[in-house]
Amino acid sequence: MAEKAATAPETRPLVPHLTLGETREQDYLNGSRCKNCNTLYVGPRLFCGKCSAQGPFESVRLASEGEVHVWTIIHQATPYVQAPYIAAIIDLKGGGSVNTNIVGIDPLPENLKFGMKVKMFTEKVSEDREGNSYVAYRFKPA
Amino acid sequence: MREVAIVGVSMIKFGRYPDRDFSQLAAQAGLDALKDAGAQMKDIQALYSGNLYATSGSGQRVLQQMGQTGIPVVNVANACATGSTALREAFFAVASGAYDMVMAVGSEQMGKQGLLGSRGDPATSLEGRVGSYMMPAVFGMAGMEHAREYGTQTEHFALASVKNHWHSTMNPLAQYQKESPLDEVMNARMIAYPNTLLMCCPTGDGAAAAVVCSMEKARQFTTQPIKIAASVLTSDPFVDRGLTLPDINTLTRNAAKIAYEQSGIGPEDLSQVELHDCFATAELLHYENLGLCGDGEAGKHVASGAPWIGNKVPAKYQEDVEPFADKTYKPKSKAVVNASGGLLSKGHPLGATGVANVAEIVWHLRGQAGDRQVENSKAGLAHVIGLCSACTIHILTK
């Protein structure tokens, strides 16, 4: 791939299922719904893994609110991440499940409940050598 | 399809072999399996080589070590089910009539890189920023799904480690042969809740091999051929959340159903099971997935003593188990689970695991398993799962 030299640093979503707005308050999770079988996917899709349709897909905006399906607390992490932290699967209101970190509470089992209500927010989490910023979504207790 | 048998098996002790190449580990296992079979390289008509970390051509490099006879080589990579998928290819090659005698070998040299390793540019890595994708997270959360559904306690999961670590003291080929009472397992360093360090399998280097042939040919080599009564491979079907949290259950249930149908053997007929306990949480989920107990009964099952060697909890651990046992519980299957010590003790050199599990069952069926011998073993099941996602089940009988 050809790299363009000396381009202005960009702000990019860390994952394709995060759509960035003008401000962080306008960021949202995106999904796509198979028009053939109605299956809802997190993020964009070209093909349907359930019914094998080659589309079309309807782009949808996923909810920012959800409930904790399951959680774990990671104590041994990769070097650039501060451990311990909470990793969880969130079932979004209206459909779709995402893997995420829960922040804003101490990473202790007694602070976590199955089905607890959480809300999404986004923040810059890293920067590459070219100065591009990466934004990720996280959840905190609602 | 004709009947297929295993006439030779071997595994090298799993551990660290920094001075050996993976192909030397594999060749050692392969030559040992030939010796066990009473066969020679010239009898082998094809090689199925399972390895994940070596680049393509792994099997050819194994032959460069143990005998370049010019036979066809198929290199197999299928996550943690790599070795067992190689064995399944060997099974079909013989069952179809294409070959009379072939070899499956699984090997891996992992060095010190564990299951916690994460590669890629730190700036764009998702790990720890958008949840966690490492194996400890996946299997921690898989255990938590069981806790959510059935109220399973961390101690229930931890008992699988107590059992398997005890079993390993009777297996000289296990990477670790160290017992751990319940409080030691519970108080070990937390890796990913609810799995502590003693509830995670070690990684390392290792190799295992099996000589596979037609039942007719087998009788020329041994009076004790072991029959492959079922050989099944599944992948993960579409389920809700499956693309977010890998589903280790559905594909195992699907594979078990096919394997029981294929063999005409049910969970109640099994003398023993070697299942994929990469984490202690996984062992309990697979009791239910393989039908050894009913759904939600896994905690009671491990505490009942049924899956322990001798079908009972040894006296020294009875105090540990007592609070979690249900005296009214009747186990559906009395299959001893992970007599080898399981991945939790034996180690998990990815490509070798699936062949080593089958070797373990073969030794028990022949009555060659030493101190850990499951008494009068008649039928055994070997289960492996790799993300995302491949599941193999082999059922072996005398």
Ligand SMILES: [Zn+2]
């Ligand atoms: Zn569809």
